Amino acid sequence: MRRKGIARSNKLLPGVLLLALSGFISVPGAVHGAVYGEPAPLAADSEASANVIQIGQAGGVKAGSREQGGKTATDPVPSIIRAVSPSVVGIIGKAGGEASGPDDRYNLTHGSGIIVKADGWIITNAHVMEGLQNAVAVTSDGTSYNITDTYLDEFSDLALIKIKAKSLKPATFAGSSASLQVGEKVIVIGTPISFTLRNSATVGVISGLNRSVDAAYRLIQSDTAINPGNSGGPLVSMTGEILGVNSLKFAAVGVENMGFAIPAETVKYIMNQLLQYGEVRRPSLGVELEESWPVIVGLPGQEPLTVTKVVTAEARKAGIAAGDALYAIDGHRVTSLVDVNELFKRYKPGAVVKLLMQSEGDIVARSLVLGQGDPLVSAVDTEEDADDQPKK
Numbered sequence: 001m002r003r004k005g006i007a008r009s010n011k012l013l014p015g016v017l018l019l020a021l022s023g024f025i026s027v028p029g030a031v032h033g034a035v036y037g038e039p040a041p042l043a044a045d046s047e048a049s050a051n052v053i054q055i056g057q058a059g060g061v062k063a064g065s066r067e068q069g070g071k072t073a074t075d076p077v078p079s080i081i082r083a084v085s086p087s088v089v090g091i092i093g094k095a096g097g098e099a100s101g102p103d104d105r106y107n108l109t110h111g112s113g114i115i116v117k118a119d120g121w122i123i124t125n126a127h128v129m130e131g132l133q134n135a136v137a138v139t140s141d142g143t144s145y146n147i148t149d150t151y152l153d154e155f156s157d158l159a160l161i162k163i164k165a166k167s168l169k170p171a172t173f174a175g176s177s178a179s180l181q182v183g184e185k186v187i188v189i190g191t192p193i194s195f196t197l198r199n200s201a202t203v204g205v206i207s208g209l210n211r212s213v214d215a216a217y218r219l220i221q222s223d224t225a226i227n228p229g230n231s232g233g234p235l236v237s238m239t240g241e242i243l244g245v246n247s248l249k250f251a252a253v254g255v256e257n258m259g260f261a262i263p264a265e266t267v268k269y270i271m272n273q274l275l276q277y278g279e280v281r282r283p284s285l286g287v288e289l290e291e292s293w294p295v296i297v298g299l300p301g302q303e304p305l306t307v308t309k310v311v312t313a314e315a316r317k318a319g320i321a322a323g324d325a326l327y328a329i330d331g332h333r334v335t336s337l338v339d340v341n342e343l344f345k346r347y348k349p350g351a352v353v354k355l356l357m358q359s360e361g362d363i364v365a366r367s368l369v370l371g372q373g374d375p376l377v378s379a380v381d382t383e384e385d386a387d388d389q390p391k392k
Contacts, residue, residue: 020125020127020157020231020247020248076238077187077201077203080187080236080238080240081187081189081201083240084171084187084189084234084236084240085140085189085199086115086139086140086141086168086169087114087115087168087169087170087171087234088112088113088114088115088140088171088189088190088199088233088234089112089113089114089115089122089137089138089139089140090110090111090112090113090137090138090191090195090198091110091111091112091113091122091124091128091129091132091135091136091137091138091147091161091232092108092109092110092135092136092138092195093108093109093110093132093133093134093135093136093147094107094108094109094132094133094134094135095107095108095109095131095132095133096130096131096132096133108195109128109132110128110191110195110229111124111125111128111129111191111229111230111231111232111233112124112128112190112191112229112230112231112232112233112246113128113137113161113232113233114171114232114233114234114242114245115139115168115169115170115171116160116170116171116173116271117168117170118166118167118168118169118170119165119166119168120145120162120163120164120165120166120168121160121161121162121275122137122160122161122162122163123158123159123160123232123245123267123271124158124159124161124231124232124245125157125158125159125231125232125245125247126152126153126154126156126157126158126159127157127231127247128159128231128232129150129152129159129161130152130154130159135147135150135161137161137163138195138198139165139168140198140199143165145163145164145165146163146164147161147162147163148162148163148164149161149162150162151274151278151279153270153274153279153280155216155280155282156216156217156262156266156270156280157215157216157247157262158245158262158266158267158270158271158274159232160270160271160274160275171234171242172240172241172242173241173242173264173267173268174237174241174242174243174264175264175265176264176265177209177220177243177244177263177264177265180206180209180220180243181206182205182206182207182208182209183205183206184205184206184237184238185203185204185205185238186203186204186205186206186222186224186235186236186237186238186243187201187202187203187224187235187236187237187238188201188202188203188204188222188224188225188226188230188233188234188235188236188246188259189201189233189234189236190226190229190230190233190246191229191230191233192226192227192228192229192230193227193228193229194229195229197229202224202225202226203224204222204223204224204225204257205222205223205224206220206221206222207221207222207223207257207258208220208221209221211260212336212338213248213260214248215247215248215260215262215338216337216338216341217262217263217266217338217341217342218263218266218338218342219244219247219248219260219261219262219263220235220243220244220260220261220262220263221258221259221260222235222257222259222260222261223256223257223258223259224257224259225257226246226249226259230246230259231246231247232245232246232247233245233246234246235261241264242264242267243261243263243264244261244262244263244264244267245261245262245267246259246260246261247260247261247262248260265345266345269345281348281349281372282344282349282372282373283344283347283348283349283350283351283370283371283372284312284349284370284371284372284373285315285340285368285370285371286310286311286312286313286314286315286368286370286371286373287307287308287309287310287311287312287315287320288307288308288309288310288311289305289306289307289308289326289337289340290305290306290307290308291305291335291336291337292304292305292306292335295335295336301335302333302335303335304325304326304327304334304335304358305325305326305334305335305336305337305340306323306324306325306326307320307321307322307323307324307325307326308322309322310322312371314368314369314370314371315368317369318355318366318367318368318369319359319364319366320355320357320359320366320368321359323359324357324358324359325357325358325359326355326356326357327356327357327358327363328355328356329343329353329354329355329356330353330354331354331356344370347370348370349370349371349372350369350370350372351369351370352367352368352369352370353367353368353370354366354367355367355368
C-alpha cells in the first residue's frame, strides 16, 4: 500500500520489490516482524570502554577483546547492544482485514519499537500499527504491556504509541545526521522473522545518505541485515545513539542488504508534534507539483518543479496557476518533492513564504500564506502497483 502523501513514484528494476518491514504470521511457526532500540552513552576513550567491555579471568584475553600487536583491542559492539537493548521493544497483534476471524490465532503481525520516554511512550512505524488489533508491546526483559494509545502519521510512516509502564529506559537520539559519513559502522537491533527472535542484532555500515526512496523525507541507507519484523527498530551508531528508525528495504533475487531508515531529526520532528497535538500540523503549499524527468530517474540537475494543479484558495490568491514553475521557497532552491517536505519541517501553517516562480515565461515572486495539511499534493498516480509499491 502506498503511504498517504508519499510524493514520488519510483519505478524499480523488474522483479525488485520495496518492502515495508513489518512481519506477518499466516501459519503456526511462520512469524515475521521487526524491532529497534537505543543505548546509554558509552565511555568516549578506548581505555574506559575496555573497563566496561572486558570480562574474563586474569591472565587471559578477555571477552569482547582481541590481541593486536601485543596490545588488547576492544570491540565496542557487545557493550552497545547491551546498553541499547532495554530501550527496544517487540510489538505484536492481530492483523486486521476481512479475512481475520475471531479464532484465527495465527493471523498475527509484528514489528519493533523504541522507548522514547520512561513513562511508556514508544516510537515505531505507522505501517506496523495500521490495522493492528489487540496489540501488545514486549520489553527486553519479557514483560508484556497492552498498548493504550496510538497516534499514526502515515505521511512519514511513523507512529507514537503508549503503554502503562514506569521507569523504562528511553533511548538517546542523535542530534543530527549532518555529520554522518558513508562507511560508518552501525548496528540494528530488532525482531526479524519470528517474535521469538526479539533483540536480535546485526552490524553493517552506512551505505548512503539523503536517499529519496518512496518516502516523503530523506532516508539513511545501510547494508545492515534487516528482515520483516525490523520495522520500527533503531539504526544505532558506535556511540550508542539512535541514528534512525528502520522502515524499508529492497528485496529481490540478487539484491542484498539495501535497507533504509528514517533519520533521527525527522523522527524527533514527528514525535514532538504527536506528543503535543496528537497529529502532525504541517504547512501546505496547496498545489500539485511534478518533478522533472532528470530528478525522477536520479540524474543531477537544477530543473524546477512544475505546478500541475492549484488546489487551495490561498494558492489561487497568490496568483499561482497550472503550468507555473517553482524554483525556490524563501531563497531555498527546490528541485524535488522531498526538498519541499524537508524544508517545511521549519515552518508552521499560517506562515508567509516567498516563492520564486516562472509564469508565462516571466520570472516572478509570489507571496503565499501556507495552509495546513500535507506539505504538497503529489501529481503522481497513487494506484496500487504490485511491481513498485511497498508491500506489508
